[in-house]
Amino acid sequence: GIIMALLIFSFQIGLSVIVILSIIALVVLNGMKKLNELNKKIISSQEEMNQGYLEYLKNFYNSHQFFLKQFTKEKINFLFDEYNLNVYWRDKNLNSLNVVSEILIQGLSFLVVLVACYYYKQGKINVGDIVFFYMLTTYLIEPLFNFIALVFEKDEVKILYERYKEVIPDKSGRKLKIKGHIREIKFDHITYSYGYKEPIIEHLDLVINSSLWLKGDTGAGKSTLLKLLMKHDDLIKGNILINGVSLTRIDSSSLYRKIIYIDKEPIFYQESLKFNLLLKNNNQRLLEKLLREFGLENFIDKLEMMIEIDGKPLSSGQRQIM
Template sequence: MKNKLGYLYDTYFMNVYHHDEMTNIHQVQLEALIQIMIMAVLLLAIIIYKKQQMTLGTVMLVYLLLSYMINPLMKISVFIAMHDELQIIFERYKEMLPEKRDRKKKIKKIKSIELKHVSFSYGYTRPLFDHFQLKIERSLFIQGKTGSGKSTLLKLIMNQLQPTKGEIVINGINLQELDLNSYYSHIKYLNKTPVFYKESLRTNMIFDRLFLEDKMIELLHYFMLDDLVNGLDLKLDEQGGFLSSGQGQLVMIIRALLSEPDVLILDEAFSNIDQERLQLLINYLNFQKIIVIIVSHQINMMNCQFDCVIIDSGKIVGEEDYGNRFST
């Protein structure tokens, strides 16, 4: 938006410069034309006067009337130039207005996410996904090798990437038909890199929703982060300040849980969390009435509460294709 505004301002001032230049040329031409017309009319009046068909007073009256026409004609010329300039301003203003969009559908609760024959490729490379199908109605653990398409799958679900073919359906509605603000208010995505604001730890977790403070403190105690309760007023920087990498990831997860999403996506979001707190997290998520989608290389996180999908080269594979990774 900053670059677009800069471009519009530069274009506007350049157009104003060109119009001022054209206005000056037009005014010179108009004044020259008026002077020529005055000379022609005076010459004609003198000829008529010499033929004694017009008095000298009438000749002077004609000259005065013609001279009075100069100023109005100049103003008309300026008005025409201003009209063009205002037209340019209006056109630039219209470019800054948001495009008229079709009314999007809103959702109250995400109950299912389905990928129907989804195909996707980066540029002109071989498709990473080709007619990929997956329906998510309960918590899911996604396993796969590096580069198998796990993170790309999550980005497609988050609408950060759009499929080249097929569709992503939320509660039976195409994702492209949904109001994204409504969609994002029900789904949260976290990766391994926490995002912080230059505010206090309390503000980073609950913002201005002070009614969530008791719940926040309860979760901090549950995840054995009692030291942070006394540091809620300490200010963080964009890297998390005094928080360790594991604490930073837990703080982001707590912040997401406090917003009570219908779907929580964790893309290696607990890679730096110790095993004890990780087990507490899994136990907590098991009792939440939300869909949790986890991508992690930590296979020991598997439990009977989660469905499991193994992805290899953009396809869902079975144990016989991938190896006996999960005995369950």
């Protein structure tokens, strides 16, 4: 509407404005193509970063038990740095485009005043007309930048990362280490429930000082009992003691050196099959021997195959065996 008003009032000045706006549009269009490519990289790297966080959270206790905390943190840091690098290049290109656009916009205003002054010298327009033309032109600037900003914001993706609070025991007090072998595990009057539901374990007293086969119906609380022993969750009431020491006072690393818990639902690192099987061990011969013993010798040549967090492309049976 402003451009139409300019053309009606002065075709020459209106035409000059259209020419400059066309140049600005071409510059912005070219810059937007580059920004869209960078935005695609940001979206892709953000997805990888989110997958890294998901992998870290799902494998949190595995990482502690098998002492891979440093590896998982370094992997997340790498993915986070890669994401930030893509954001940096996008922002740098965006700033450059804004600077160029601003120069062209100011050039547009300058040109309008210059042309208007030329017609003023010829006596075709007065000073009031110059001010009017300048005001109409400046009114074009804000909508143009708003439109550019709208296009950019459409492709931007907010970082989903928030500061995750690691679910680990409070380190404010000095933690104790388990010395020697575990001689006794005692569940002292423990009660536990999921959320506000009825307790799945209520007032349980159990002393374990020898090998024990824990048997019960589905949902009776077998896995829950083991997860409580591994500090995967907190009790509502009672206490768990190992060699007479409360579990809350025992250092997690010391606990995981003595007890290993593997969930019935396999969770993998988003790495090669070889990494998932060996972790920090480098015994390739033992790995191949075990694969043959478990009837999985066809995977010996596929150890570099990438595995998803849920174990794909392995079948459900193969995931359990692996």
